[in-house]
Amino acid sequence: MPLRSRPLKFRLLASVALAALLALPVAACKTTGDDTTGSIGADATPRSEAEWRQSLEASGARYRANPDDPAAAMAYARGLRATDQRAQAVAVLEQASIRNPTNMPLLGAYGRALAESGDLNQALEVLGRAHTPDNPDWRVLNAQGAVLDQLGRHPEAQRHYSSALKIVPDEPSVLSNLGLSYLLMKDLPRAEVTLRRALAQPNADPKVRQNLALVVGLRGRFDDAEKIAREGLSDAEASANVGYLRQMLAQQKDWKKTGAKPFVPQPNPGG
Numbered sequence: 001m002p003l004r005s006r007p008l009k010f011r012l013l014a015s016v017a018l019a020a021l022l023a024l025p026v027a028a029c030k031t032t033g034d035d036t037t038g039s040i041g042a043d044a045t046p047r048s049e050a051e052w053r054q055s056l057e058a059s060g061a062r063y064r065a066n067p068d069d070p071a072a073a074m075a076y077a078r079g080l081r082a083t084d085q086r087a088q089a090v091a092v093l094e095q096a097s098i099r100n101p102t103n104m105p106l107l108g109a110y111g112r113a114l115a116e117s118g119d120l121n122q123a124l125e126v127l128g129r130a131h132t133p134d135n136p137d138w139r140v141l142n143a144q145g146a147v148l149d150q151l152g153r154h155p156e157a158q159r160h161y162s163s164a165l166k167i168v169p170d171e172p173s174v175l176s177n178l179g180l181s182y183l184l185m186k187d188l189p190r191a192e193v194t195l196r197r198a199l200a201q202p203n204a205d206p207k208v209r210q211n212l213a214l215v216v217g218l219r220g221r222f223d224d225a226e227k228i229a230r231e232g233l234s235d236a237e238a239s240a241n242v243g244y245l246r247q248m249l250a251q252q253k254d255w256k257k258t259g260a261k262p263f264v265p266q267p268n269p270g271g
Contacts, residue, residue, distance in 0.1 A: 081116065
């Protein structure tokens with residue numbers, strides 16, 4: 001199946017926001033909304049697009065009733081982002097942050113929304129105000145690392161991930177981003193070790209397995225890569241996942257011939 005016709009809801013490699021190196025914004029929290037990089041809001045997490053839209057109606061009503069409430073703004077923005085209304089989510093969080101300039105969770109949500117929309121430099125500035133050196137937030141550190149990776153500042157990004165891991169050792173969302181950071185630097189051995197460590201955690205996102213399969217394939221171990229790509233999926237999803245993996249690896253040969261930069265997943269700043 002061509003990439004452009006593959007549904008966004010498939011939990012496959014295509015859903016990891018594969019993009020030209022540093023060319024597109026980071027992956028969105030579109031359909032599940034339960035990424036471990038930090039989601040905002042007190043509501044139970046919706047699981048489908050229909051549930052997201054139903055939740056959006058309720059959170060929108062709460063926000064319109066009290067736009068000065070940071071929690072209401074964050075819940076509404078989260079629903080907007082999940083339904084691909086990213087610009088409106090940024091606008092909601094921008095106004096909320098103007099009304100609540102010292103609310104750090106709100107600033108963190110605003111910074112992540114900016115990163116998701118591709119406004120990386122402003123995202124980095126806002127995220128820098130979302131915690132303090134004496135009281136660091138691992139979710140913000142993780143988001144800052146993801147933005148720095150998008151800007152090509154990989155050593156700085158890795159220092160942020162390392163700082164986050166000092167607070168939450170073995171947190172899979174941080175390890176996943178760190179592994180992708182090594183991939184962006186073409187350090188495939190360290191990328192594989194790190195992604196395997198992330199996958200070993202009980203709450204690892206399925207995308208970690210997909211990214212690990214890609215790295216193992218890029219290292220030339222195609223049978224191992226296909227085995228990794230199949231695990232934990234239905235027969236239909238496994239076949240599609242492996243097919244896409246083969247397509248990616250076949251394209252890698254062309255990239256080596258032409259000198260074009262490869263397509264890789266980008267670190268995720270979180271929901």
